[in-house]
Amino acid sequence: MATGNINVSVENIFPLIKKFLYSDHEIFLRELISNATDATLKLKHLTGIGEAAVEFGNPVIEVKVDKEGKKLHIIDQGIGMTTEEVQKYINEVAFSGAEEFLNKYKDSAKDTGIIGHFGLGFYSAFMVAEKVEIITKSYQDAPAAHWTCDGSPQYTLETSDKTERGTEIILHIAEDSTEFLEDSKISELLVKYNKFMPISIKFGTKEETLPLPEGAAEDAKPDTITVDNIINNPNPAWTKQPADLETDDYKTFYRELYPMQFEEPLFHIHLNVDYPFNLTGILYFPKLTNDLSMQKDKIQLYQNQVFVTDNVEGIVPEFLTMLKGVIDSPDIPLNVSRSYLQADGNVKKISSYITRKVADKLKSLFNENREDFEKKWNDIKIVIEYGMLSEEKFYEKADKFALYPTVDSTYFTFDELIEKIKPTQTDKDDNTIILYASNQEAQHSYIQDAKEKGYEVLLLDSPIVSHLIQRLEGDKEKVQFVRVDADHVDNLIKKDEEKISKLSEEEQETLKTTLTGIIPAEKYTVQLESRDSSAAPIIITEPEFMRRMKE
Numbered sequence: 001m002a003t004g005n006i007n008v009s010v011e012n013i014f015p016l017i018k019k020f021l022y023s024d025h026e027i028f029l030r031e032l033i034s035n036a037t038d039a040t041l042k043l044k045h046l047t048g049i050g051e052a053a054v055e056f057g058n059p060v061i062e063v064k065v066d067k068e069g070k071k072l073h074i075i076d077q078g079i080g081m082t083t084e085e086v087q088k089y090i091n092e093v094a095f096s097g098a099e100e101f102l103n104k105y106k107d108s109a110k111d112t113g114i115i116g117h118f119g120l121g122f123y124s125a126f127m128v129a130e131k132v133e134i135i136t137k138s139y140q141d142a143p144a145a146h147w148t149c150d151g152s153p154q155y156t157l158e159t160s161d162k163t164e165r166g167t168e169i170i171l172h173i174a175e176d177s178t179e180f181l182e183d184s185k186i187s188e189l190l191v192k193y194n195k196f197m198p199i200s201i202k203f204g205t206k207e208e209t210l211p212l213p214e215g216a217a218e219d220a221k222p223d224t225i226t227v228d229n230i231i232n233n234p235n236p237a238w239t240k241q242p243a244d245l246e247t248d249d250y251k252t253f254y255r256e257l258y259p260m261q262f263e264e265p266l267f268h269i270h271l272n273v274d275y276p277f278n279l280t281g282i283l284y285f286p287k288l289t290n291d292l293s294m295q296k297d298k299i300q301l302y303q304n305q306v307f308v309t310d311n312v313e314g315i316v317p318e319f320l321t322m323l324k325g326v327i328d329s330p331d332i333p334l335n336v337s338r339s340y341l342q343a344d345g346n347v348k349k350i351s352s353y354i355t356r357k358v359a360d361k362l363k364s365l366f367n368e369n370r371e372d373f374e375k376k377w378n379d380i381k382i383v384i385e386y387g388m389l390s391e392e393k394f395y396e397k398a399d400k401f402a403l404y405p406t407v408d409s410t411y412f413t414f415d416e417l418i419e420k421i422k423p424t425q426t427d428k429d430d431n432t433i434i435l436y437a438s439n440q441e442a443q444h445s446y447i448q449d450a451k452e453k454g455y456e457v458l459l460l461d462s463p464i465v466s467h468l469i470q471r472l473e474g475d476k477e478k479v480q481f482v483r484v485d486a487d488h489v490d491n492l493i494k495k496d497e498e499k500i501s502k503l504s505e506e507e508q509e510t511l512k513t514t515l516t517g518i519i520p521a522e523k524y525t526v527q528l529e530s531r532d533s534s535a536a537p538i539i540i541t542e543p544e545f546m547r548r549m550k551e
């Protein structure tokens with residue numbers, strides 16, 4: 001037997017990293033801006049704790065396209081790197097300076113929002129560039145460094161005359177990636193990935209119209225000035241404390257998140273936990289519309305304010321994927337497959353936390369303003385009913401605030417409904433019978449009949465209502481749902497003690513046994529009417545579930 005080491009050389013690995021590190025080439029920009037952000041946040045932290053004797057100021061990150069020169073520049077005013085640091089952080093693939101920083105400053109730095117940790121992000125630049133340059137000057141007193149690499153394992157490293165603190169990354173865009181030299185493409189990527197990153201990002205300039213001075217002539221033209229085009233909001237609503245926000249702030253943020261969406265959300269839920277996992281975010285219940293753009297606007301997942309994906313499958317329970325908003329958590333493992341995600345303990349906890357928060361919010365809306373809750377019911381019921389069917393924990397909570405509207409738009413909770421109808425709508429076997437219609441118009445005459453008899457008729461018209469009925473019948477004791485146009489409604493209901501059958505109990509039993517002998521019991525039930533006024537003294541019915549199956 002022989003053992004040995006497989007010989008892995010850098011030459012072999014480098015092209016693999018380039019090709020397979022990320023399936024999506026466009027994320028190189030996100031990675032480089034994340035590094036620029038980290039560099040700036042590190043400097044902020046070090047000046048904050050007095051370890052860096054420099055002015056932090058108001059640093060921005062700038063992205064510049066040089067179409068003629070086929071170059072893309074990403075420039076920051078962050079911590080910078082000395083020559084030794086370039087050796088260490090850049091030339092060692094898979095060594096993360098971000099992780100090292102967090103380990104070194106442990107407690108004090110845990111809330112800095114530093115993004116990197118795999119030590120691979122930088123190399124994603126080679127997915128779109130044939131050559132990459134780094135020109136960097138550390139905040140420490142050291143000469144600036146200039147690193148150049150054409151994607152082979154060879155690099156050059158020399159000193160540079162850069163005088164301002166910070167780092168400039170220059171990508172020489174490859175022939176097959178020239179789309180990244182288009183302003184519109186870069187703009188699109190910045191908006192997609194970097195819109196809420198914590199350090200201001202400048203991309204070009206824009207004209208801004210100044211307000212007219214007071215008392216200006218009517219035909220006066222307002223002045224315009226040229227200002228930096230800052231593409232991001234460094235302090236998005238979800239990073240703030242709920243106590244510091246008004247309802248309007250949440251609405252404004254909704255529009256920021258979905259600029260093409262003109263419908264206002266119904267209400268919001270602010271998520272905020274730091275133990276046993278970190279998670280912040282804001283979820284919105286949207287108003288139901290037929291607008292297709294509405295479905296495109298999904299919940300967005302962020303990690304330290306960097307957009308990751310709008311596919312939150314596995315992280316948010318399925319019934320809540322109809323909601324809108326953002327979730328930001330550094331604790332969701334992102335570079336792993338979806339099936340792994342579902343098995344991950346943290347992710348499971350996150351999912352059940354979100355379910356609980358949503359249920360609690362609905363409960364408090366119901367308790368605080370029932371009238372308003374009823375008004376919104378039509379827009380939110382599908383989410384709630386779906387949740388009741390798919391999540392046991394949610395069912396238990398929602399059972400207290402799920403509403404059952406009648407055809408006359410009276411809204412009952414389940415308990416209220418039973419209390420109301422029990423005296424009049426209970427059958428001989430002591431089952432409380434809930435009458436419902438699924439279509440007001442088609443079932444109009446039946447509804448009228450039932451109402452004249454003093455029965456309540458629910459209007460249950462959501463697409464999943466038959467499942468919900470089954471769920472409720474299984475859970476609640478002695479409750480049956482019966483469609484208002486079912487044949488036997490007329491006779492089945494209303495416990496009426498005064499008028500009893502003319503037959504003695506013994507006679508009734510004999511008659512029943514005889515009939516049951518003739519009629520197949522697995523398909524029909526036989527019942528004798530106890531009211532003598534009834535038009536039908538004997539009732540043979542098909543069970544409700546058989547009927548439903550045929551529909």
Ligand code: ADP
Nearest residue numbers: 035039089096097098116117118119120121122
């Ligand atoms: P990660 O961000 O996960 O640590 P990267 O491959 O993205 O890994 O970057 C490697 C390291 O290079 C960073 O941790 C950091 O120390 C250094 N670095 C990259 N970009 C910059 C920058 N713009 N300014 C300062 N240091 C940087």
Ligand code: MG
Nearest residue numbers: 035116121122
């Ligand atoms: Mg990085």
